[in-house]
Every structure is written in structure tokens, then in C-alpha cells.
Amino acid sequence: MPRWGLVDRPITSHVEREPRLQRWAGAASGLLLLVGALLVLAAIAELFRYGILLYNRTRLVSQTTLVLSDALVLFAEVASVCIGIAAVVASVCWLVDRRRSIFDRAGARDPRSARGIFVGSLVPVVSLVMPGVFLTELVDVRGRADQARLRVLVRIWWAAWVVNCALVLAATLWRFQDSLQAQANGVLFSVFVALVAAAVAFLTLVLMRSVDGLGWRGGARAAPTRWVISVPGAVAASSVAVVPRETNEEAAGASPATEQPEKAGVS
Numbered sequence: 291m292p293r294w295g296l297v298d299r300p301i302t303s304h305v306e307r308e309p310r311l312q313r314w315a316g317a318a319s320g321l322l323l324l325v326g327a328l329l330v331l332a333a334i335a336e337l338f339r340y341g342i343l344l345y346n347r348t349r350l351v352s353q354t355t356l357v358l359s360d361a362l363v364l365f366a367e368v369a370s371v372c373i374g375i376a377a378v379v380a381s382v383c384w385l386v387d388r389r390r391s392i393f394d395r396a397g398a399r400d401p402r403s404a405r406g407i408f409v410g411s412l413v414p415v416v417s418l419v420m421p422g423v424f425l426t427e428l429v430d431v432r433g434r435a436d437q438a439r440l441r442v443l444v445r446i447w448w449a450a451w452v453v454n455c456a457l458v459l460a461a462t463l464w465r466f467q468d469s470l471q472a473q474a475n476g477v478l479f480s481v482f483v484a485l486v487a488a489a490v491a492f493l494t495l496v497l498m499r500s501v502d503g504l505g506w507r508g509g510a511r512a513a514p515t516r517w518v519i520s521v522p523g524a525v526a527a528s529s530v531a532v533v534p535r536e537t538n539e540e541a542a543g544a545s546p547a548t549e550q551p552e553k554a555g556v557s
Contacts, residue, residue, distance in 0.1 A: 312383075314383035328369050333488070338359055339359050379412075389424070418451070425497070426441070453486065
């Protein structure tokens with residue numbers, strides 16, 4: 291059967307991919323807040339477990355308390371890992387989306403593909419270096435007056451990200467030790483690692499909002515206000531009229547002439 295005209299092929303794959311990327315990018319802030327709260331909860335759960343260990347040195351601990359402690363630690367760790375993975379993926383989607391929009395605004399095309407950004411941000415070892423490079427390029431193309439401040443913030447985040455990854459690796463290796471003292475020390479170390487990871491999550495959120503031109507709370511950043519010092523005597527001094535010297539001399543010369551007729555009339 292003959293067909294006339296051009297074939298209208300569907301483009302659903304490209305159309306669906308972009309909104310999905312933007313949806314993940316929009317969810318990055320909420321996921322980072324959630325994973326930060328879960329990491330703080332994990333630190334509290336580990337501290338509770340360490341308190342039980344200290345209490346158990348001299349007294350017996352009930353089975354209910356042990357089960358509650360283990361359940362709290364397990365929930366906080368599993369939830370923080372799952373939500374943390376989702377937050378990392380969403381943050382990379384945010385990075386891809388912001389790079390595209392900022393490069394388009396600058397009249398250029400992003401030299402790095404989305405696949406390259408995902409690989410550089412998610413592959414172990416490589417992810418220690420490339421996210422900082424991607425963010426630095428983003429800040430340089432973005433420009434604006436706060437470029438120097440954003441560069442410093444990117445470097446701080448970069449260093450914190452590397453330290454956090456090193457601490458997570460050290461905490462994972464620590465779990466293979468068998469002695470009781472090492473396990474007790476591992477609980478305290480897990481508290482420290484969880485707090486550092488929570489700080490990195492909140493720092494990531496601050497960096498993302500700073501790139502978007504928002505405050506750390508997510509609202510519009512207040513415009514800088516210029517304060518002018520008001521001098522009390524300045525208004526009074528400015529209201530005094532200044533008479534030129536020539537005008538004063540003319541007035542002084544004209545006054546005798548006006549007085550002579552008056553004297554003549556009197557005589």
C-alpha cells in the first residue's frame with residue numbers, strides 16, 4: 291500500500307530522557323537533606339550502642355534494649371546507604387543539567403557528554419578527582435560576581451569528598467577486626483564517619499544552592515545593601531544659600547545711591 295509524505299517517527303526516547311534527568315536533578319536537594327538526617331540518626335544509634343557497651347561492662351543489659359539498639363543501627367545504616375546512592379545519582383543528574391543550561395546561556399556547548407560525567411562521578415577512584423573538575427569548569431563558565439567565592443567552596447567540597455571516601459573505606463576495613471577492643475573502637479569510629487558523611491551531604495546541598503544563586507536555606511539570596519553614613523549637620527549646611535562675592539559688592543555699592551534721595555527729600 292503506497293504512503294504519501296514523510297514518515298513521522300516517534301521521538302519518545304529523547305523526550306522522556308530529558309524530563310527524567312530533570313526530575314532526578316530536582317529531587318537532589320530533598321534526597322541530600324534526607325540522607326544527611328539519616329546519617330545523623332546513624333551516628334546517634336552508634337553512640338547508643340557504645341553506651342550499651344560501657345554499661346554492659348559492669349551490669350547486664352536486657353534483651354529488649356539490645357534488640358532495639360541493633361534494629362536502630364540496622365535501619366539507619368541500610369536507609370542511609372540506599373538513600374545515599376539515590377542522592378549521589380540525583381546530584382550527578384543535577385550536575386549534568388546545570389552544565390547544559392549554563393553552557394547554553396554562555397552560547398557554547400558542553401564539551402563533556404552526559405555519559406562521561408556519569409562515569410567520572412560514579413566510578414570508584416575516578417570519582418575522587420573528576421567531580422571537582424566538573425564543578426570547577428561549571429563555575430568558570432558561569433562567571434558572575436561570586437565566582438571567586440564559589441571556587442573556594444568547590445575546593446572545600448572537593449577536599450571533604452575525598453576525606454569522606456577515605457573514611458568510608460577505613461571504616462569498612464575496620465569491620466574485619468575480631469578483637470573486642472577493636473570492635474568497640476570501631477563503633478566510635480563509625481560515629482565519626484557518619485557525622486563527616488552528614489556534613490558532606492549538607493555541604494553538597496549548600497554548593498548546589500550557591501551555584502543556583504540561592505541561599506543555603508533554598509530561598510532567594512538577599513541583594514547586597516549599601517549603607518550611607520548620615521551626618522546631622524550636612525542637611526543644614528546644604529540648605530544655606532551661598533551668595534557670590536560679586537553680588538555682595540554690587541549690593542554694597544548700590545546702597546549709598548538709594549539712601550541719597552531719601553536724605554535729599556528730607557532736606
